[in-house]
Amino acid sequence: MTSPPAQALESQLTKAWPPSSWQESHVVLAVSGGADSVAMLRATLAVKHQCRGRGRLFVAHLNHGWRADDADADQHWLESLCRRLDVPLETGRIDVQALAAADHDGLEAAARSARYEFLARTAEKLGARFVAVAHTADDQVETVLHRILRGTGLAGLAGMRFSRPLAPSVALVRPLLSVRRPEVLEYLDAIGQDYRVDRTNIDTRWTRNRLRHELLPLLRERYNARVDDALLRLAAQADQSQQVVAELAERLARECLVVEAAPQPDGDRRAIRLQLDCRPLQAIPPLLAREVCKIAWRGANWPMQAMGYEAWQQLAELIQKRPGDAANLPGNVRARRENDWLVLRSHSAGNVSSPGS
Numbered sequence: 001m002t003s004p005p006a007q008a009l010e011s012q013l014t015k016a017w018p019p020s021s022w023q024e025s026h027v028v029l030a031v032s033g034g035a036d037s038v039a040m041l042r043a044t045l046a047v048k049h050q051c052r053g054r055g056r057l058f059v060a061h062l063n064h065g066w067r068a069d070d071a072d073a074d075q076h077w078l079e080s081l082c083r084r085l086d087v088p089l090e091t092g093r094i095d096v097q098a099l100a101a102a103d104h105d106g107l108e109a110a111a112r113s114a115r116y117e118f119l120a121r122t123a124e125k126l127g128a129r130f131v132a133v134a135h136t137a138d139d140q141v142e143t144v145l146h147r148i149l150r151g152t153g154l155a156g157l158a159g160m161r162f163s164r165p166l167a168p169s170v171a172l173v174r175p176l177l178s179v180r181r182p183e184v185l186e187y188l189d190a191i192g193q194d195y196r197v198d199r200t201n202i203d204t205r206w207t208r209n210r211l212r213h214e215l216l217p218l219l220r221e222r223y224n225a226r227v228d229d230a231l232l233r234l235a236a237q238a239d240q241s242q243q244v245v246a247e248l249a250e251r252l253a254r255e256c257l258v259v260e261a262a263p264q265p266d267g268d269r270r271a272i273r274l275q276l277d278c279r280p281l282q283a284i285p286p287l288l289a290r291e292v293c294k295i296a297w298r299g300a301n302w303p304m305q306a307m308g309y310e311a312w313q314q315l316a317e318l319i320q321k322r323p324g325d326a327a328n329l330p331g332n333v334r335a336r337r338e339n340d341w342l343v344l345r346s347h348s349a350g351n352v353s354s355p356g357s
Helices: 004-016 035-051 069-085 097-101 107-126 138-150 181-191 207-222 228-255 286-299 309-320
Strands: 027-030 055-061 088-094 130-132 163-167 170-173 257-263 269-277 324-327 333-338 341-347
Touching: 004 035, 004 107, 004 181, 027 035, 027 107, 035 055, 035 069, 035 181, 055 069, 055 107, 069 088, 069 163, 088 107, 097 107, 107 130, 107 163, 107 170, 138 207, 138 228, 170 207, 207 228, 228 257, 228 269, 269 286, 286 309, 309 333, 309 341
Parallel strands: 027 055, 027 130, 055 088, 130 170
Antiparallel strands: 163 170, 257 269, 269 341, 324 333, 333 341
């Protein structure tokens, strides 16, 4: 008979991610070998054995190569576990340090980007509808706190969403997002499952580790013993508010956005010009105007990374300004008020007559 700790975690997974939504689809489980991802693997397998369905479970593991022999040992351990559990395993390998140097990015950012690209490719190759990652409530606390310290808006305060698109036909899901780390360890102990320990998780050179091992313990001890719960409530409320804002912004974007796109050599269609009718946007709050501009920018398939708060605010303010006002924005994009329209052109755009003229 399954022990109560095991039943509790499997029940939480089932409640957060009902099997009826995935049992007929292929699912890729992202497993590093650490406690959280191994618990997700075992719990999802247990639920799958109960609900059955035609979909298959696969495990995906990316060896980042930055821990040398330890990384190889993690992969070999996971290969053995997957053979014992009779779960197909897909592996990949990258040199994350070389990738970070080439992209002029930090190791953490490079590793994260490479991991999600690998997971998306693996899911598409296998025909999987979902990729599940093992972020827990503790990861959510650290994420929200990190974003507060860096500076963030309402969407950032919402933390990680339970699900989001990973590729056109693949959804990323976080079935353990309501589970706390002690519950994960209790579950693994209850089923007698070991796991790998990544020694870099205690290296305080990395920001997230400093938050986990230094700042959060200090906040719990000296300021609020329940600071984790407070941050989780903040994230939940911010998420609810952001959903309302996003829905209103989508309605406005459908009403006032026109996109002109051109075919690219890779077969993609990338916008060369966006046109926003400013008349429906004149009286809306700045927060909502920024969200409409973000929807337009994403719809153009223009890079989002360099667009910080100041750039979004500058763009939103152009909606309120007179014809002739203009701004240069990241990504070689030029924005200009032309009569009742805000027109944004990418650097490669030619001279196109403005609407309403």
